[in-house]
Amino acid sequence: MENHAPEGATCRIMIALTIACAALASGTARAQTPVATPSPAATATPSGDTHPETGGFDPSKLTPEQRQALQLAIIKTSQNPVGNIAVVPFQSNFNYGYGPYTRFQYLLNVQPVIPIMLSQQWSLVARTIIPIISQPSSASPPVCALPSGCPSTFGLSNVQEQLFFGPKTKPGALIWAAGPIFQFPTATPSSLGSPKWAVGPDAVALVMPGKWVMGALVAQLWSFAGPPAPSNVNSFLVQPFVNYNLKEGWAVSTAPVMTSNAALPGTKWTVPLGGGVSKTFKAGDQLMQLSALYYTNVARPLAAPQTTLRVNWSLLWPVKRGIDIQQLLQEAQ
Numbered sequence: 001m002e003n004h005a006p007e008g009a010t011c012r013i014m015i016a017l018t019i020a021c022a023a024l025a026s027g028t029a030r031a032q033t034p035v036a037t038p039s040p041a042a043t044a045t046p047s048g049d050t051h052p053e054t055g056g057f058d059p060s061k062l063t064p065e066q067r068q069a070l071q072l073a074i075i076k077t078s079q080n081p082v083g084n085i086a087v088v089p090f091q092s093n094f095n096y097g098y099g100p101y102t103r104f105q106y107l108l109n110v111q112p113v114i115p116i117m118l119s120q121q122w123s124l125v126a127r128t129i130i131p132i133i134s135q136p137s138s139a140s141p142p143v144c145a146l147p148s149g150c151p152s153t154f155g156l157s158n159v160q161e162q163l164f165f166g167p168k169t170k171p172g173a174l175i176w177a178a179g180p181i182f183q184f185p186t187a188t189p190s191s192l193g194s195p196k197w198a199v200g201p202d203a204v205a206l207v208m209p210g211k212w213v214m215g216a217l218v219a220q221l222w223s224f225a226g227p228p229a230p231s232n233v234n235s236f237l238v239q240p241f242v243n244y245n246l247k248e249g250w251a252v253s254t255a256p257v258m259t260s261n262a263a264l265p266g267t268k269w270t271v272p273l274g275g276g277v278s279k280t281f282k283a284g285d286q287l288m289q290l291s292a293l294y295y296t297n298v299a300r301p302l303a304a305p306q307t308t309l310r311v312n313w314s315l316l317w318p319v320k321r322g323i324d325i326q327q328l329l330q331e332a333q
Helices: 011-026 064-078 325-332
Strands: 085-098 103-110 113-117 122-135 153-156 159-167 175-184 197-207 212-225 234-245 250-254 258-261 269-283 286-299 307-318
Touching: 064 085, 064 234, 064 269, 064 286, 064 307, 159 197, 175 212, 250 286, 269 307
Parallel strands: none
Antiparallel strands: 085 103, 085 113, 085 307, 103 122, 113 122, 122 153, 122 159, 159 175, 175 197, 197 212, 212 234, 234 250, 234 258, 250 269, 258 269, 269 286, 286 307
């Protein structure tokens, strides 16, 4: 889970995203100095009809300094798990040293994130996690030495749906959201996941001072239906995340996924340490983000890898709303 991510679930950040994308698309060069005060040219004209998708404001009126500030705003939004931006991440996890025979496992998480405005004060962010896995064999090396070998098992694991309800927050305030998480017995073949139905709470909280985005996501799952065997689901997840944004769309990041599985014998916690870098850019008209992070598990059960290389490619679609340029640029500083 990453995540994949500015002022989550607020109308102001929707404003930032609209103008940031329009500004980046115009191709004007960006300056390298911070925004001090908005220029008169950046004043919105609510009565204008030329650019209805941006509330009547002409994005070409942005100064280079304002373009740089708005680029930072949209990058910070992409780092907010409950930001007002639609994101479709393709998270590739290359897991090395998995299981008792230290084999290779590949896990692709497709995690579309869809924000929905419920009212002027509340929003809903829905994140679906679709895991596609190539699972190495659990057979011993002598068995794998036979002509039949030990092929990996490829298929779909258990799909999860996370819902986050969050209020509108003031600039600089704590951003938070909470809701339920559901896990469905979709594993195909069944060996790639639990046959149990599970549900529980999830929550996220973060702050975004300056160039930083810092927070944590937590979730707990308990099974409530399914066959008597195997063991019931009782798993906990906490994912702290820290992003420091540099120039030209680059950022230094860490987002380790720490889990506890009460059903496992012996060590129940998986605790990774590490981090990496990310880059937000445009390819044609499409805004996207690419990141690479490397983690070592300092604590792990046998059913966890020793190390993980996580490569995440995300497609970003900002949510369009009307704008208040003066307030937007103040918040982007």
